[in-house]
Amino acid sequence: MVKIRRGVVIFLFISVVVVGFLVRSVFTLITLLFEDGLRDAIPRAEIPPPNSELIGKRPQLIPKIIHQTYKNESIPERWREAQQSCLDMHPDYEYKLWTDEGSRRFIAAEYSWFLDTFDGYPEPIQRADAIRYFVLAHFGGIYIDLDDVGLHLLFLLHCLSVHSPLLLVLLSVILTKRRQPKQGCNRRLDPLLSYHAWVRRTVPTGISNDAMGAVPQHPFFLRVIEMLKPYNRKWLLPYITVMYSTGPLFLSVIWKEYMRTNPDEDGRVRILMPNEYSRHEWSFFTFHKGNSWHGKDAQLIFWMGRHWLFLTVLGFAASGLVGLVSWWIYSRVFLHGNSPPPKSTLRSPTSRRFPKFWQRTPRRERYELLENRHEV
Numbered sequence: 001m002v003k004i005r006r007g008v009v010i011f012l013f014i015s016v017v018v019v020g021f022l023v024r025s026v027f028t029l030i031t032l033l034f035e036d037g038l039r040d041a042i043p044r045a046e047i048p049p050p051n052s053e054l055i056g057k058r059p060q061l062i063p064k065i066i067h068q069t070y071k072n073e074s075i076p077e078r079w080r081e082a083q084q085s086c087l088d089m090h091p092d093y094e095y096k097l098w099t100d101e102g103s104r105r106f107i108a109a110e111y112s113w114f115l116d117t118f119d120g121y122p123e124p125i126q127r128a129d130a131i132r133y134f135v136l137a138h139f140g141g142i143y144i145d146l147d148d149v150g151l152h153l154l155f156l157l158h159c160l161s162v163h164s165p166l167l168l169v170l171l172s173v174i175l176t177k178r179r180q181p182k183q184g185c186n187r188r189l190d191p192l193l194s195y196h197a198w199v200r201r202t203v204p205t206g207i208s209n210d211a212m213g214a215v216p217q218h219p220f221f222l223r224v225i226e227m228l229k230p231y232n233r234k235w236l237l238p239y240i241t242v243m244y245s246t247g248p249l250f251l252s253v254i255w256k257e258y259m260r261t262n263p264d265e266d267g268r269v270r271i272l273m274p275n276e277y278s279r280h281e282w283s284f285f286t287f288h289k290g291n292s293w294h295g296k297d298a299q300l301i302f303w304m305g306r307h308w309l310f311l312t313v314l315g316f317a318a319s320g321l322v323g324l325v326s327w328w329i330y331s332r333v334f335l336h337g338n339s340p341p342p343k344s345t346l347r348s349p350t351s352r353r354f355p356k357f358w359q360r361t362p363r364r365e366r367y368e369l370l371e372n373r374h375e376v
Helices: 006-025 027-032 077-089 100-110 112-120 124-139 151-162 166-171 190-194 219-227 238-245 248-259 296-306 308-338 349-353 363-375
Strands: 002-004 065-069 094-098 141-144 183-185 197-201 207-214 270-272 285-287 358-360
Touching: 065 077, 065 124, 077 183, 094 100, 094 124, 100 112, 100 124, 112 124, 124 141, 124 207, 124 219, 124 238, 207 248, 219 248, 238 248
Parallel strands: 065 094, 065 141, 197 270
Antiparallel strands: 002 358, 141 207, 183 285, 197 207
16 A cells, blocks of 8 residues: 655645646747747738839828837938838828827827826836837837847846846746847838737747837727826836736737637737748838847847757746755655654665655554554
8 A cells, every 4th residue: 555645745735736826827938939920910911012013003091191219300420321221111101209208298198097007107217118008009100120139139238248148048938039220211111001019029938019010099009008007017127027017018918818819800909920021022111220239148039049948948847846845855855854764773874865655554463553453
């Protein structure tokens, strides 16, 4: 007969509860690892080539507005070429540059319920993230980052220099993007106006907030701005706080949850895949060469983005090792002191090193025990 020790049962029960709670907490993040976005992808064959007569026959749903953000109206010289490429290709589009002052004034006038949260963000990048969601939900149009190097990646590098390289190991696997500097327009964006909303797919998983489009009051972006306050939490690491409160990780989680509601065609969010985003001469966006910022830290981030699956498996292996060490400590501290003294002082090397998860009771001893109880 095999009798499992009570301490083992307690330890296993606590472990299952803790693991279950953790899995439930990050369930959406886990499902993001297996989300390819193909269900809502914009097919390549559906996008007319540049200067095609089919472009004029497509319906225009998204208004012709280009939104960009910067702290003030003095755009750095290194970004002006990318900015001007979009302006030159779209003279019939309205252009809105949202500065820090103008963004706060807009939130105070139109969304005063969010002003305290907007002012309370500890990092300027969080306000830069939030305003893009609000202007798309309010006005509609297309948002394009001035610099595709990404404020989030620059903020990560800042955190690394201020805090610890451990920050890089802990989080950069979650939503690392391969970025090049200075995002500009490679062709007119008219074909993208035919969709109620679109975002772009990133590698290895999730969606980005550096290029997006939507009609005014689209239900997805209404949900995004509604969830900004509940997700405004301060995590242990600053980069996690930014990414999971307003950044691409936040947007990806809301997108994944939104897809579970099975929206109708008007509420659907279409996905611009990497090949249609850049990479080719017929893609919508291009990159303008500028001063290189890619140091060793950035190269390490890119390496992690390419080997995210290996790092994920390594993380699970490390978690298993932590569990074994926890069991060993638990058995030595709690079980060893409560266990009865051994009948023999001779132990095998294995029994001294590893605790027993069960003990076997011979049938003869059980028979003698029952007999003694009968006599009593």
